[in-house]
Amino acid sequence: MKKVEVYILAGFLGSGKTTLLKNLLTEEKEQGRKVAVVMNELGETSIDSNAVSEDIPLKELLNGCVCCTIQGQLEVHLQGLLIDHELDSIYIETTGVAHPIEVLDACLSPLFADKLEVQSIVTIVDANRWKDRKTMSIRLQKLLQEQVHHADVVLVNKVDQLSESEQASLVFDIQSVNSKAKCLLTRYSAVKREDLMINGQKQMPTTHEKTHVHQDLKVKTFVHQFQTPLNIDVFENWLRAMPDTIYRIKGYLRFTHSDNTFLFQYSYGMPLYMKELMKYPMTLVFIGEDLNKQWMKSEMEKIEVASQLEDI
Numbered sequence: 001m002k003k004v005e006v007y008i009l010a011g012f013l014g015s016g017k018t019t020l021l022k023n024l025l026t027e028e029k030e031q032g033r034k035v036a037v038v039m040n041e042l043g044e045t046s047i048d049s050n051a052v053s054e055d056i057p058l059k060e061l062l063n064g065c066v067c068c069t070i071q072g073q074l075e076v077h078l079q080g081l082l083i084d085h086e087l088d089s090i091y092i093e094t095t096g097v098a099h100p101i102e103v104l105d106a107c108l109s110p111l112f113a114d115k116l117e118v119q120s121i122v123t124i125v126d127a128n129r130w131k132d133r134k135t136m137s138i139r140l141q142k143l144l145q146e147q148v149h150h151a152d153v154v155l156v157n158k159v160d161q162l163s164e165s166e167q168a169s170l171v172f173d174i175q176s177v178n179s180k181a182k183c184l185l186t187r188y189s190a191v192k193r194e195d196l197m198i199n200g201q202k203q204m205p206t207t208h209e210k211t212h213v214h215q216d217l218k219v220k221t222f223v224h225q226f227q228t229p230l231n232i233d234v235f236e237n238w239l240r241a242m243p244d245t246i247y248r249i250k251g252y253l254r255f256t257h258s259d260n261t262f263l264f265q266y267s268y269g270m271p272l273y274m275k276e277l278m279k280y281p282m283t284l285v286f287i288g289e290d291l292n293k294q295w296m297k298s299e300m301e302k303i304e305v306a307s308q309l310e311d312i
């Protein structure tokens with residue numbers, strides 16, 4: 001089954017996210033594609049939702065930031081969109097203060113790991129704001145930096161307000177924060193969807209391995225489905241020794257010591273197991289930087305084999 005493309009639109013307040021969304025929705029409509037939008041705003045009422053025409057399914061996450069308080073709601077909305085509509089793509093416009101990795105995390109529920117494909121995290125930077133960012137609080141400077149650091153595509157927007165030499169030095173600056181991202185200079189967020197398709201390009205035949213590597217999503221995901229229950233000691237030993245570039249793991253597991261299914265969550269070094277009432281397939285989603293999928297697959301197979309040996 002074809003997966004639905006997901007685009008995460010991040011970037012500081014007023015940088016041009018809604019302008020980008022409008023451009024992309026116009027393009028999608030011209031191409032006859034079916035799209036949906038999830039909009040997250042910090043306030044109680046949505047301002048930007050008027051940018052989305054009525055024939056486009058729209059889910060709003062109001063009064064909270066998807067990265068902190070309403071992550072669960074995003075999963076529910078995505079699930080609802082997938083059930084109610086046959087879609088080609090979903091655009092998620094985040095609040096200006098969202099951390100893109102947390103939003104990516106929310107998109108990767110193991111329940112729809114085979115239904116959604118995050119194409120890219122797109123961070124829009126207001127060129128002038130970036131230039132003058134040292135005037136902002138340290139916390140906000142760090143947020144701007146993080147939004148750029150985790151992007152697959154950075155749009156340096158509002159370049160109409162900069163001279164050519166300022167534009168060049170800004171690109172240099174952005175690349176020193178994130179050398180792997182594709183960096184585009186834009187006026188009124190004018191880009192094509194094709195410019196943002198980073199993950200999809202992995203499937204395209206390419207003879208040049210180097211460009212292939214550059215086109216990959218910076219933060220990668222790996223999904224594994226276990227066939228047999230795991231020995232918890234074997235599993236936890238692996239967790240303790242795994243690379244620290246794995247930021248997040250979540251999914252459902254069964255263990256040899258219990259008949260229950262557990263929801264497993266791991267972030268910032270803390271594993272958490274919660275008993276589930278239902279039986280789910282044993283699927284784990286890993287999120288990390290430069291994950292080697294081949295290596296991950298062989299590690300998961302080793303855990304499964306060692307679990308069976310331990311329990312003989």
Ligand SMILES: Nc1nc2c(ncn2[C@@H]2O[C@H](COP(=O)(O)OP(=O)(O)OP(=O)(O)O)[C@@H](O)[C@H]2O)c(=O)[nH]1
Pocket residue numbers: 011012013014015016017018019020048095096157158159160161186187188189
């Ligand atoms: N001069 C100039 N203005 C722009 C450009 N792109 C967007 N704007 C304007 O900047 C303002 C903010 O743009 P939005 O697209 O609403 O920004 P946003 O990131 O969605 O804003 P929030 O939802 O508040 O985070 C609007 O008035 C836009 O018309 C540009 O390239 N140049």
